[in-house]
Amino acid sequence: MDRVILHSDLNNFYASVECLYRPEIRDKPVAVGGDQEARHGIILAKNYLAKATGIQTGEVIWQAKRKCPALVIVPPNYPLYMRYSHLARDIYADYTDQIEPFGLDEAWLDVTGSCPLFGTGTHIADEIRERIKAEMGVTASVGVSYNKIFAKLGSDLKKPDATTVITPENYKHVVWPLPAGDLLYVGRSTNKKLASCGIIGIGDIAKASPAYLRLRLGKWGEVLWSFANGYDSSPVARAGEESVIKSIGNSITTPRDLETEEDVRMILYILSESVAARLRDHGFKCRTVHIHIRDKDLFTFGAQGKLAQPSAISSEIAEKALAIFQANYTWEKPIRSIGVRGGDLVTAASNIQISLFDDENRRIKQENLEVTLDSLRSRFGHHSVQRAILLQDNDLMSINPKDDHVIHPIAYFKEGRLP
Amino acid sequence: MNTITYENPNKIYVTVKAIFFPEGLLRPISLIWEDGREYMIDKVLDIRRAASLKAGGTGLRYTCRIANKETYLFFEEGRWFMERK
Numbered sequence: 278m279d280r281v282i283l284h285s286d287l288n289n290f291y292a293s294v295e296c297l298y299r300p301e302i303r304d305k306p307v308a309v310g311g312d313q314e315a316r317h318g319i320i321l322a323k324n325y326l327a328k329a330t331g332i333q334t335g336e337v338i339w340q341a342k343r344k345c346p347a348l349v350i351v352p353p354n355y356p357l358y359m360r361y362s363h364l365a366r367d368i369y370a371d372y373t374d375q376i377e378p379f380g381l382d383e384a385w386l387d388v389t390g391s392c393p394l395f396g397t398g399t400h401i402a403d404e405i406r407e408r409i410k411a412e413m414g415v416t417a418s419v420g421v422s423y424n425k426i427f428a429k430l431g432s433d434l435k436k437p438d439a440t441t442v443i444t445p446e447n448y449k450h451v452v453w454p455l456p457a458g459d460l461l462y463v464g465r466s467t468n469k470k471l472a473s474c475g476i477i478g479i480g481d482i483a484k485a486s487p488a489y490l491r492l493r494l495g496k497w498g499e500v501l502w503s504f505a506n507g508y509d510s511s512p513v514a515r516a517g518e519e520s521v522i523k524s525i526g527n528s529i530t531t532p533r534d535l536e537t538e539e540d541v542r543m544i545l546y547i548l549s550e551s552v553a554a555r556l557r558d559h560g561f562k563c564r565t566v567h568i569h570i571r572d573k574d575l576f577t578f579g580a581q582g583k584l585a586q587p588s589a590i591s592s593e594i595a596e597k598a599l600a601i602f603q604a605n606y607t608w609e610k611p612i613r614s615i616g617v618r619g620g621d622l623v624t625a626a627s628n629i630q631i632s633l634f635d636d637e638n639r640r641i642k643q644e645n646l647e648v649t650l651d652s653l654r655s656r657f658g659h660h661s662v663q664r665a666i667l668l669q670d671n672d673l674m675s676i677n678p679k680d681d682h683v684i685h686p687i688a689y690f691k692e693g694r695l696p
Numbered sequence: 697m698n699t700i701t702y703e704n705p706n707k708i709y710v711t712v713k714a715i716f717f718p719e720g721l722l723r724p725i726s727l728i729w730e731d732g733r734e735y736m737i738d739k740v741l742d743i744r745r746a747a748s749l750k751a752g753g754t755g756l757r758y759t760c761r762i763a764n765k766e767t768y769l770f771f772e773e774g775r776w777f778m779e780r781k
Binding site: 297298299300301352354356357360364410411412413414415 | 699700702704706744745746747748749750752753754773
């Protein structure tokens with residue numbers, strides 16, 4: 278039997294919530310923008326009036342203002358968006374326990390087992406839309422299909438406040454004429470590769486031979502081929518099922534460009550402290566450290582290295598991150614943003630191989646010290662204890678990456694597994 | 697992170713006297729309007745989750761009968777508000 282899968286997408290989520298709470302701007306072009314002072318000055322979301330002027334998400338605010346001088350920019354209110362996201366999930370939970378969130382504003386629902394109770398997938402989709410409108414004051418687009426990929430495509434087709442159904446009978450007419458880039462996981466570079474071999478639409482991917490796609494794109498080629506043909510069989514995760522954490526990371530766009538290694542060292546320490554604290558919160562240690570650098574021309578690269586011992590000690594993570602940085606960055610340009618991530622996680626309680634050459638007692642002391650710091654900070658605030666290295670720069674030391682950002686997107690493929 | 701507050705002339709936060717029943721039910725008894733007058737809530741006709749487009753917000757919406765008129769009273773995040781007519 279075919280599954281019945283819905284993908285619900287709250288339209289222009291941040292902007293819609295802001296427009297609900299600020300009736301005076303509802304008839305104006307509105308964008309939610311990051312903090313300009315702290316230089317996160319990009320467009321995070323926009324309403325339809327702003328979209329009509331050609332403004333794109335991710336664009337810097339001054340560029341957007343040039344396209345649309347009347348643009349109203351409001352700051353993001355994440356706690357409110359979180360509350361809204363939960364309200365939507367409460368509605369979904371009336372229909373199924375298989376809810377898989379994809380960011381704050383999207384979710385897949387598997388309602389196969391609920392259809393005898395509530396009616397067809399289309400009926401449930403319409404009911405969910407009505408309830409979101411009445412109970413939350415925003416709108417949603419819902420895609421209904423027999424797999425997750427087509428359900429997601431469906432929710433993108435008609436906006437706002439619409440239901441789109443993609444069936445085994447109509448998918449060739451509905452899905453295949455769409456550009457390849459609409460398919461989940463076809464990004465800019467995959468799109469370019471596909472275009473270079475004459476594959477423009479999703480139908481072209483479906484009709485190409487999987488062996489050929491594998492040759493051009495590697496393992497992803499076959500995955501995309503199965504997506505395009507509707508063969509995706511990945512399940513919708515159950516609500517409450519803890520997503521498996523693969524890595525813990527933090528990144529930041531700094532209040533000013535970083536010019537020297539001292540600047541970078543400082544930021545790496547700030548980020549590593551937050552990563553280490555979050556590792557400890559979750560009871561993990563990491564075995565690899567990844568760094569991510571973006572220079573002021575938005576060129577991005579990443580590199581990683583292995584730790585000698587699994588660790589949740591901030592100084593070990595920071596020193597490793599710095600070593601990777603020194604080995605890889607040539608300082609052609611100042612740095613705009615930087616990220617540290619601990620990967621290859623093991624549970625903190627698991628046995629470790631003790632090193633003959635390191636002083637293990639010192640490491641245990643260090644660990645205890647950091648746990649003490651965690652409790653000091655939770656009682657007296659994040660800035661109650663600081664590393665001396667951070668006292669060199671007031672702009673940079675005010676950053677608190679652990680608590681300032683609470684939104685961590687959830688990966689589509691859990692545990693790096695392909696469908 | 698700083699909390700953002702919204703100023704909206706059509707969203708009127710009011711003082712409400714209410715009873716919390718041991719079963720968890722919450723029933724508003726009277727409200728004090730911005731002019732300081734207290735109005736008795738004669739009957740609660742309906743309770744449901746609903747958004748207020750006029751006032752900008754969402755919460756539990758109590759449809760109340762006050763002096764023979766039906767009016768909405770919203771309970772949102774621990775505060776009560778009404779829509780300006």
